[in-house]
Amino acid sequence: MKTLVWVEHEGGAVKDATLSAVTAAAKLGEVHLLVAGENVSGVADAAAKIAGVDKVHVADDAALGHALAENVAPLVVQLMADHDAFVAPATSNGKNLAPRVAALLDVMQISDILSVESEDTFTRPIYAGNAIATVKSKDAKKVITVRGTAFEKAASEGGSGTVEAVASTGDAGLSSFVGAEIAKLERPELTSAKVIVSGGRALKDGETFEQLIFPLADKLGAAVGASRAAVDAGYVPNDYQVGQTGKIVAPEVYIAIGISGAIQHLAGMKDSKTIIAINKDEDAPIFQVADIGLVGDLFKVVPELTEKL
Amino acid sequence: MKILVPVKRVIDYNVKPRVKADGTGVDLANVKMSMNPFDEIAVEEAIRLKEKGAATEVVAVSIGVAKAQETLRTALAMGADRAILIQTDDEVEPLGVAKLLAKVQEEEAAGLIILGKQAIDDDSNQTGQMLAALLGRPQGTFASKVEVEGDAVSVTREVDGGLETVKLTTPAIITTDLRLNEPRYASLPNIMKAKSKPLATKTPADYGVDISPRLETVSVAEPAKRSAGVKVADVDELVTKLQSMGVAA
Numbered sequence: 001m002k003t004l005v006w007v008e009h010e011g012g013a014v015k016d017a018t019l020s021a022v023t024a025a026a027k028l029g030e031v032h033l034l035v036a037g038e039n040v041s042g043v044a045d046a047a048a049k050i051a052g053v054d055k056v057h058v059a060d061d062a063a064l065g066h067a068l069a070e071n072v073a074p075l076v077v078q079l080m081a082d083h084d085a086f087v088a089p090a091t092s093n094g095k096n097l098a099p100r101v102a103a104l105l106d107v108m109q110i111s112d113i114l115s116v117e118s119e120d121t122f123t124r125p126i127y128a129g130n131a132i133a134t135v136k137s138k139d140a141k142k143v144i145t146v147r148g149t150a151f152e153k154a155a156s157e158g159g160s161g162t163v164e165a166v167a168s169t170g171d172a173g174l175s176s177f178v179g180a181e182i183a184k185l186e187r188p189e190l191t192s193a194k195v196i197v198s199g200g201r202a203l204k205d206g207e208t209f210e211q212l213i214f215p216l217a218d219k220l221g222a223a224v225g226a227s228r229a230a231v232d233a234g235y236v237p238n239d240y241q242v243g244q245t246g247k248i249v250a251p252e253v254y255i256a257i258g259i260s261g262a263i264q265h266l267a268g269m270k271d272s273k274t275i276i277a278i279n280k281d282e283d284a285p286i287f288q289v290a291d292i293g294l295v296g297d298l299f300k301v302v303p304e305l306t307e308k309l
Numbered sequence: 310m311k312i313l314v315p316v317k318r319v320i321d322y323n324v325k326p327r328v329k330a331d332g333t334g335v336d337l338a339n340v341k342m343s344m345n346p347f348d349e350i351a352v353e354e355a356i357r358l359k360e361k362g363a364a365t366e367v368v369a370v371s372i373g374v375a376k377a378q379e380t381l382r383t384a385l386a387m388g389a390d391r392a393i394l395i396q397t398d399d400e401v402e403p404l405g406v407a408k409l410l411a412k413v414q415e416e417e418a419a420g421l422i423i424l425g426k427q428a429i430d431d432d433s434n435q436t437g438q439m440l441a442a443l444l445g446r447p448q449g450t451f452a453s454k455v456e457v458e459g460d461a462v463s464v465t466r467e468v469d470g471g472l473e474t475v476k477l478t479t480p481a482i483i484t485t486d487l488r489l490n491e492p493r494y495a496s497l498p499n500i501m502k503a504k505s506k507p508l509a510t511k512t513p514a515d516y517g518v519d520i521s522p523r524l525e526t527v528s529v530a531e532p533a534k535r536s537a538g539v540k541v542a543d544v545d546e547l548v549t550k551l552q553s554m555g556v557a558a
Contacts, residue, residue, distance in 0.1 A: 010470075068475070069438065070447050092468040096450045099403070099438035108404040108523035111433045121527065126431050127326040131335050134527040174447035178463065178474040191469075195556055220556060228487065238453065238467045238488060245347075245427065245487060247469070253556050263325055270535060274554065276547070282540075291538035294547050304544045309557045 001029030001119055004057075004083040006076065008067075008093055009035065009043045016192045017089035017146075019050065019153035024146040025087040026052045026154070027116040033057065033161070034079060036072050036168075038065035044163050051154050053161035061168030066177035067093045073100040074169040080105060085142040090248075091191075094145050102143035109143040110135060114150040128244040128267035148191055149250035149271055183239055190242070193223030195253045198242055198269070201229035202258025202280070202298060209235040212298065213257065216306045225249065225269075227259045243268035258298045261286030278302065310420035310457075310479070311366045312355040314389065315410055316348040318373050318380040319430040332528045335430075344380045347425025349387075350485040353492040354455060355423050356388035363457040364421070366390050370413055372401050378508065385503035386495035392508040397520070401513075403431075405520035407439035412516040414444060419480060421462065426451050426484040437484035447477035451486040 003025040008015040025031045032055045035044045044058035057079060063071045076097070080086055086101055088094035090112045102109035113122040114132065121136045122144065190196065197217040203209040209230065217224045225247070226240040242249055244267040254272035259265060261277070261284055269275070270289055277290035280297050287293045294301060320326055321341040329336045344352075358364040369384035371377040372395040381392035395409055414422060427434035441448035449455070449464030453472065456463045457479075465474045467486045495503070513520050541547045551557040 066473075066475075069441075069450075073442065092451060092466075095434050096438065096448070099435035100442040100448065102435070103404060103407055103439035103442035106404075108402050109433070109435050109439075110524065111435060125532070126529070127320070127335055128429065128432065129532055130326045131328045131529050132532050133529045136525045136527050137523060138525065139523050172447075173478075174445075175449075175475050175477045178476050180468075180471065180473040182468075182470040182473075220551075232488065237471060238486075239469060239471045244429070244432070253551075253554065264322075270532075275535070275538075276550075287540075288537050289535040292547065292550055293538065293540045294544070295540065296543075301544055305547060308544060308548045309551070 001084045002082065003028050003031055003085040003087050004076070004079055005031060005033050006086070006088040006094065006097060007033050007035045007043065007047050008089055008091055009037065009040065012042050014043060014046050014050070014156065016153060017091045017094070017148045019156060020148040020151040021087050021089040021146040022050055022052060022154040023151040024113065024116055024144070025085070028085050028119060030054050032083060034059070034076065036064040036075060038062050048161040048163050049157050049159050051158040053159045056161050056163045057166045058163055059166045059168045061170070063171035064168055067097065068175050068177060069097045069100045070172040070174040072097055073104060074172065076101045077104045078169060079166065080141060085144060087144050087146060090145040090147050098143055098145050105141055105143065107139040107141050107143045108137065109145070110137060111145050112147045113144055114147055128263055129270065130263065147248060149248055183237060187217060188221070188223040190223045190225055190247050190249055193251050195220045195222035196225050196249055196251045197222045197255045197257065198225035198227065198259060199230055199235070199257050200227040200259030201233060203230060203235055206235040212302045216302060219306055219309045227265050256286050257302060259286055260284045261289065310364050311368060311417060312358060312364045313368050313370060313414060313417055313419035313422045314351050314355045314384065315370045315422070315424045315436070316352065316380055316384055317345040317428045318342050318371065318377040319345045319428050322346050322429060328529055328531045332530055334526065334529050342376070344383050345425050345428045347427060347485050349492040350487070350489050351423040351425055352384045352387050352389060353490045354485060357490065358457060368393065368417060368419070370395070370410065372397065372406050372409055374398055381508055382503050383495065385506045386500040387493060391506055394508060394510045395513060396510055397513050399520060400522065401520045402522050402524060403433050403435035403439055404523065405518065406436050407443055408518045409513060409516055409520070410440050411443040412518060421479060421481060421483060423483045423485065426486055437482050441482040444480070446480050446482055448482045449475055449477050450484045452483050453486050453488045455483060455489065
């Protein structure tokens, strides 16, 4: 089986989620990559070095610059004439693109896979991860998105794929990129961090969140996350949200502070290796999944913890 | 401009799903069902656009069992003008739903189709993008802000790194994210009024669409369970634990 993995990249570098998608694709067969974008020859060279990659198709065109699905999907469809499976990371860009490709190929996509059981059978979470379905695809070609936390990252060095230019299919003329407000990352990225400190609604407001959570995260070299309630209340921006519809994380250590533990939040973090919960309510559902729990007033406990570390 | 709003009847947001003992699926017998929360946001957005004068009519569509009528009545009570139920007892996958919706759009010629970014049962996150592909129209997924500007629509999207804004020519497909709006509750008079709003019932065969599934569910299982661990008495004990895990110096 020949697979085509869509490479997500930013600022000239391959994003980590792509590496997990490569691992999943390698379980299906030969790994080809697609690097689409503007001025991406550097990305293509880096992608060719990913362990296990046979070939990198690179399409360089301004119309591909912002990963607009309307412009990238036709290019993928064209390449899929010679490939059997299209694989994308289940990131916001991957989730935007893959179903558009699937429909154009008349294929039912398999979203967010957790494992590859065979060439046509996969497991995936449903109902916010409260059930795991094993599904078998009857389509001749497969379209798959990959949950990053479920697969090891392929090594970013050691491969020697060939790089081949492909022509862009151009601008579909349907959509245009206007602008972005992308947060500058002062801390590790949520989806690849080893330690995450996450805050909930109990933090009271944005200022308190910042004063309590950020110093603790910095002491631990951790990324900062938040529950939906904290994001909805405006304490932190949307890109902090961990949960069913936010980011899915699985760090070594996840510290949940003032988070009660709604099933939608648990869906995003329950595969963390060790979960630590700090909450004043000893009956909070978060304690049912926590390895280590501390019942206490976070306004006292968190500063004390930060100081003692 | 007309707005089409596809809605799905799913297990209620607050219910914890249970896997059936025989591993064939999730037990939905006697479980509270509601409108998919993301679709509620879609209905709300469509109604707000109508209230602002950017839209003239809001049409809700659902594909599912007879009881999906209730979901459509909820949309009508919120303020949608009329509804279409494409009734089937079969489970319809996102690709089949997108094909049916594409047929509905051929008849309705809506300027915008607004739907939830994912349904909280199968968590697929596909239908909007697939529909856009089948119609050859642009897609604004994971929207947190929608502004209609003549025959274009500007959509601010929630992406991994923050927010991104794209401009789409209409007709366009928009999928909603959590922070687009806060859906209203239907008032009692509006619930009463909704009962007399038009609701057309069709079947997939009426549209000539083959909805036979492409994915076979081999089995459904409970995820590995986490068990509750230990409680520590104070911060010092927690610090010791963190040190022993190598997280703290």
